[in-house]
Each structure stands twice: as C-alpha cells, then as structure tokens.
Amino acid sequence: MKSGKQRRREIKTARQRRATKAQQALAEHLPLGFSPTPPIAVNPALLASYNSYGEPLFLARGWYQDQPFRCVDCDKDEVWTAAQQRWWYEAVQGSVYAHAVRCRACRLIRRLAGRAQHAV
Numbered sequence: 001m002k003s004g005k006q007r008r009r010e011i012k013t014a015r016q017r018r019a020t021k022a023q024q025a026l027a028e029h030l031p032l033g034f035s036p037t038p039p040i041a042v043n044p045a046l047l048a049s050y051n052s053y054g055e056p057l058f059l060a061r062g063w064y065q066d067q068p069f070r071c072v073d074c075d076k077d078e079v080w081t082a083a084q085q086r087w088w089y090e091a092v093q094g095s096v097y098a099h100a101v102r103c104r105a106c107r108l109i110r111r112l113a114g115r116a117q118h119a120v
C-alpha cells in the first residue's frame with residue numbers, strides 16, 4: 001500500500017504535467033514571438049453583475065489566461081492577455097460576456113472615428 005506522502009507527490013506531479021501541457025497547447029495558437037503570461041486568478045467580487053445567461057467560461061475556470069483571437073476588421077492575429085482581461089472585467093466592470101474582437105490598431109481607429117463624428 002502506498003503512503004499518503006507518496007500519493008500526494010503523485011498528485012502534485014500529475015497536476016504540474018497537466019499545467020505544462022495546457023501552456024504548450026496555448027502557446028501553439030499564439031502568434032509567433034508572443035511570450036505567454038502566467039494565468040491570473042479571477043476575483044468574482046469585482047466583476048460586473050451577471051446571472052441571466054449563466055456563468056462565463058473564465059469564471060467557471062477560475063483564472064484569466066492569454067486568449068488568441070483574429071481581428072474582425074483586419075484579420076490580424078492578436079492576443080488578449082490575461083492582464084488585459086482582468087482590467088476589462090475587474091477594473092472597469094466590462095460585461096462578463098464580452099471579449100476582445102479587434103486588434104489594438106483597429107480599436108484605436110474606431111475610437112478616433114467615433115470622436116470625429118461626435119465633433120461634427
């Protein structure tokens with residue numbers, strides 16, 4: 001029979017192996033030259049209120065992780081980083097169902113275009 005100590009060590013090793021695998025899988029989908037940032041724990045107390053549509057994925061998972069996406073305007077591959085997600089969901093209480101769809105450049109263009117229209 002195995003001792004509790006041995007068992008705990010096995011569990012720890014398996015957990016580390018899974019974490020490494022998840023990081024590798026994620027890295028394969030990231031743009032070349034991008035270095036992944038470590039996952040950041042979600043603080044549910046700081047999120048905008050939600051309930052009508054169910055629990056968002058990042059909340060069920062418990063942490064933010066870098067999320068690759070393709071810009072809907074210019075098709076550029078970008079990454080919505082864990083830190084940017086935390087800022088959106090926890091600092092400015094953005095909708096928990098919203099996620100990044102435009103690259104940095106296209107967001108800026110849209111913002112400037114919006115301002116120009118309001119100015120006229």
Ligand SMILES: [Zn+2]
Nearest residue numbers: 071074103106
């Ligand atoms: Zn773009």
